[in-house]
Amino acid sequence: MPGADRKPKTLYDKVFEDHIVNEQDDGTILIYIDRHLVHEVTSPQAFEGLTNAGRKVRRPDCTLSTVDHNIPTTSRKTFKNAETFVKETDSRLQVMTLEENVKKFGLTYFGMDDDRQGIVHIIGPEQGFTLPGTTVVCGDSHTSTHGAFGALAFGIGTSEVEHVLATQTLLTKRSKNMRIQVDGELYPGVSSKDVVLHIIGVIGTAGGTGCVIEFCGSVIRALSMEARMSICNMSIEAGARAGMVAPDEITFEYLKGRPLAPKYGSAEWKKAVNYWSGLRSDEGAKYDSEVFIDAKDIIPTVSWGTSPQDVLPITGVVPSPDDFEDEVRKLSCKRALEYMGLTSGTPLKEVPVDKVFIGSCTNARIEDLRSAAKVVEGRKVASNIKSAMIVPGSGLVKKQAEAEGLDKIFTDAGFEWREAGCSMCLGMNPDILSPRERCASTSNRNFEGRQGAHGRTHLMSPTMAAAAAIVGKLADVRDLVQPDVSSQKAAAPITIQPEIEEVDTESDLERILDIPEDNEPHANTSGTGSSAGLPKFTVLKGIAAPMDRANIDTDAIIPKQFLKTIKRTGLGSALFYEWRFNTETGAELPEFVLNKEPYRNSKILVVTGPNFGCGSSREHAPWALLDFGIKVIIAPSFADIFFNNTFKNGMLPIPITDEAALQKIAAEARAGKEVEVDLPNQVIRDAAGNELAHFEVDAFRKHCLVNGLDDIGLTLQMEDKIRSFEIKRTIDTPWLDGSGYLKRDRRGPTKVEAAPVPKTNRGDVKTEPLEW
Numbered sequence: 001m002p003g004a005d006r007k008p009k010t011l012y013d014k015v016f017e018d019h020i021v022n023e024q025d026d027g028t029i030l031i032y033i034d035r036h037l038v039h040e041v042t043s044p045q046a047f048e049g050l051t052n053a054g055r056k057v058r059r060p061d062c063t064l065s066t067v068d069h070n071i072p073t074t075s076r077k078t079f080k081n082a083e084t085f086v087k088e089t090d091s092r093l094q095v096m097t098l099e100e101n102v103k104k105f106g107l108t109y110f111g112m113d114d115d116r117q118g119i120v121h122i123i124g125p126e127q128g129f130t131l132p133g134t135t136v137v138c139g140d141s142h143t144s145t146h147g148a149f150g151a152l153a154f155g156i157g158t159s160e161v162e163h164v165l166a167t168q169t170l171l172t173k174r175s176k177n178m179r180i181q182v183d184g185e186l187y188p189g190v191s192s193k194d195v196v197l198h199i200i201g202v203i204g205t206a207g208g209t210g211c212v213i214e215f216c217g218s219v220i221r222a223l224s225m226e227a228r229m230s231i232c233n234m235s236i237e238a239g240a241r242a243g244m245v246a247p248d249e250i251t252f253e254y255l256k257g258r259p260l261a262p263k264y265g266s267a268e269w270k271k272a273v274n275y276w277s278g279l280r281s282d283e284g285a286k287y288d289s290e291v292f293i294d295a296k297d298i299i300p301t302v303s304w305g306t307s308p309q310d311v312l313p314i315t316g317v318v319p320s321p322d323d324f325e326d327e328v329r330k331l332s333c334k335r336a337l338e339y340m341g342l343t344s345g346t347p348l349k350e351v352p353v354d355k356v357f358i359g360s361c362t363n364a365r366i367e368d369l370r371s372a373a374k375v376v377e378g379r380k381v382a383s384n385i386k387s388a389m390i391v392p393g394s395g396l397v398k399k400q401a402e403a404e405g406l407d408k409i410f411t412d413a414g415f416e417w418r419e420a421g422c423s424m425c426l427g428m429n430p431d432i433l434s435p436r437e438r439c440a441s442t443s444n445r446n447f448e449g450r451q452g453a454h455g456r457t458h459l460m461s462p463t464m465a466a467a468a469a470i471v472g473k474l475a476d477v478r479d480l481v482q483p484d485v486s487s488q489k490a491a492a493p494i495t496i497q498p499e500i501e502e503v504d505t506e507s508d509l510e511r512i513l514d515i516p517e518d519n520e521p522h523a524n525t526s527g528t529g530s531s532a533g534l535p536k537f538t539v540l541k542g543i544a545a546p547m548d549r550a551n552i553d554t555d556a557i558i559p560k561q562f563l564k565t566i567k568r569t570g571l572g573s574a575l576f577y578e579w580r581f582n583t584e585t586g587a588e589l590p591e592f593v594l595n596k597e598p599y600r601n602s603k604i605l606v607v608t609g610p611n612f613g614c615g616s617s618r619e620h621a622p623w624a625l626l627d628f629g630i631k632v633i634i635a636p637s638f639a640d641i642f643f644n645n646t647f648k649n650g651m652l653p654i655p656i657t658d659e660a661a662l663q664k665i666a667a668e669a670r671a672g673k674e675v676e677v678d679l680p681n682q683v684i685r686d687a688a689g690n691e692l693a694h695f696e697v698d699a700f701r702k703h704c705l706v707n708g709l710d711d712i713g714l715t716l717q718m719e720d721k722i723r724s725f726e727i728k729r730t731i732d733t734p735w736l737d738g739s740g741y742l743k744r745d746r747r748g749p750t751k752v753e754a755a756p757v758p759k760t761n762r763g764d765v766k767t768e769p770l771e772w
Ligand SMILES: CC(C)[C@H](C(=O)O)[C@@H](O)C(=O)O
Pocket: 041, 042, 069, 139, 140, 141, 142, 155, 426, 563, 615, 616, 617, 618, 619
């Protein structure tokens, strides 16, 4: 528990340490996961893995699933079932596969006919599933959103999804602590989206690599929970593993009455508030890095390029490559301007827009819609706008907005009013940009091709997107309306006395006695959990392809349309699709390195720019590389989730920070020569056997690779420790058990079933049955 030793701790340290199940000498740590969100894109292969190994989901009560990425956002008035409603074959298969899996594994599921369906990162908080001090994961990079509650929340790949489903734990390492303090008072018209875009502009998309960012300062404290969520949501765009905000009265007020939060006013609520109130960094806690931002420096911000760090105040002009000193940034700017069809020196306010998208897990909550509606009210969408869409983040957000008449304001102005889903944030469903269309978007990524092949995305806040829709160009919302930021400010905090409750011995005892039945591991520990699952990796020699780019994102490694598969194999042909092929004719682009000899047979990729694999958590990126034949990636640095995902597939990512050594390796690659990677000796050699570089690798990861070990099998050998942790968790934080609307079943481990909650540990929750 926090405070056990006297060294001052950060919020992250406290939450992390409260979840340690086991720690190895090399710093590999097994942590317990309290909350697992599941969606259709990153789960099919995980469930398939469970099925093949004869494993079950260990904690269905801590798992919540929904569909969001693939589903159409058109009216559901005629909805009967996913099979008839989702027209696109691969999307339908993915949705239906999830529906089969939730039934098979007994998980709570919000389908398309349930108002509670929505984007995973919207529904977790909305339901009170996300709680302070918890560990929250999802096969999705924007899981960082949930950190707004003081949860340690981060995205994982599909192999890790499988690991969590089977063991309710995850193998990880300690992250570094970073603090971003935003002080002062925001100018009118400046929202939390502007704050986070500004921060990413300052620290860059790799600024938070390896770190958990704690956002603090007077600006953050004054923000509502929804506004805090938008900030934590985009911490992944700053390269961080997670973002966190210490919980406070604003947090507790938000949680009051949420179906899965402890019942407000109950002994359990008070016990929870007491625990949550201790979740803040201690005086004197040490951070590895600190950034101070003055609210005075933030004005409404838009992105101009193809990386979330390419941002400027709306009053600015399109930059020129000459504005950057660094060669890599110069080149990226040149390339971004070409892609975005922009000319240096053009005032941003003169850039015309074709489409407007207000939605996504960053900005599709009720406050976002309210603030956009204020701008739109009584106005009309400009005639040059081909489509302006409002896509609420969940069915409940939609309902609430309709009750407030916001839908009417939007439709009167000429906006489309849609159903909940990810929609044009990444366009896995039919909502996409056509080539060269320009979009004012409230989403979080402006990568090449993100919203549609050759589509052009400008990131901004909901009020700024609304203003762009009205003006028909990128616009400054402050020119349109008397700015009122009140919707982003938190409601007056209520005072909740964090009383110290004596342990209610009787009910706690009941819970503890419950454990042997209720928390019986649902994993198969009878031996089928083999730990020998991957081909062994020792020495690899082969052609190395050079790539001189920075921030290569996973959308570029494999675009969204290829994520609709339910298999791990066959993705090699999709690797770097938009760089490798003409997307209109399908013809190869001869200048792309992997289309040239001898690089068609590359086994190694040598990247000279930093932050390889940033962005989405899609494990399809390493799967595509592997299927193409590439097993080793050498780069100055990697994004965290991608880095983890590669190891899970028997691949080796090698960070080489010594520029001279990296250039030597790149020179061999450019010469079309073979390179040798010797993992046991941690050495990279040229074809003749001369050492080019030595590299570091975690001892545990090396052990697993060299011996071809599957870590789920290894973790299952820790059963006793996991179980002891669960017993302690039930005593310390009893409100975390039995959630997810699942009945606590006393009949034994195999009888867990999806059902309404007749008896819960939190009182009167909604008891509607699950929708299948
Ligand atoms: C599909 C999923 C893996 C992905 C993510 O991890 O972020 C998606 O949500 C995205 O925004 O690109």
